[in-house]
Amino acid sequence: GFLLFHHESHEKSVYLHRGEVVFATSNQKADRLGESLLRCGGISLEQLREADRRWTPACRFGKVLVELGVLTPRELWNAVKAQVEETVRSLFTYTGGTVHFWEGEVQPDNIVRLALPTRRLIAEGLRRRDELFRLLALLEDPRTHLSLVESACAKLSASERAFALAAGEEGNFAGACRRAGLDPLSGARTLQLLKLAGAIRLDRAGSTGECLGEGDLRTHDED
8 A cells, every 4th residue: 555644844655565665755855865874874975965966856866876886786775775764764753744545556656666574664663753752852951052063064955054054053952943944853853964964063051062962862861
């Protein structure tokens, strides 16, 4: 069957065959192949930007990465698999939305056809939801301060730069989301990318420059 999820401007779809996920799509930039590879360390920010410059709507982004020598065909297959899994897992981080499901054989508009165990993705999605909410708690803590690293902003896209500048001017996560017009969950995902790009730094207010990251979540929970 075919599952379609809507939440405000977010639209994601999941294709299933005999109960297993065979493909998934998303209209969100954070779910694109390049951003997915950047988050997991599969490519560098410079490689992502170079591929963006060479990409055209008539050519698949993965093909550009292979032609640049950034990925081998096997690595591309694994990257698409990881991207699809991440898109499915991300559905569990939403607190609202509308889901439609059409039963029957529906072919995805993509040559890649996977066979991913749905039960595993559901369990991982629930764990990812809990991790994101812990990250949100850390970001919304009034002691957490956001600071801009201007030297890294030149390599950002327009939307990423806008959020980074908002974070630098506001100094806090809630203010940055309001100024950029992002909901907290989208803001948290964007902030993760900005951290990877080195454009945003998290500091504990009043500390001597100690940088906070996802590794501090357990300590934050204990506090």
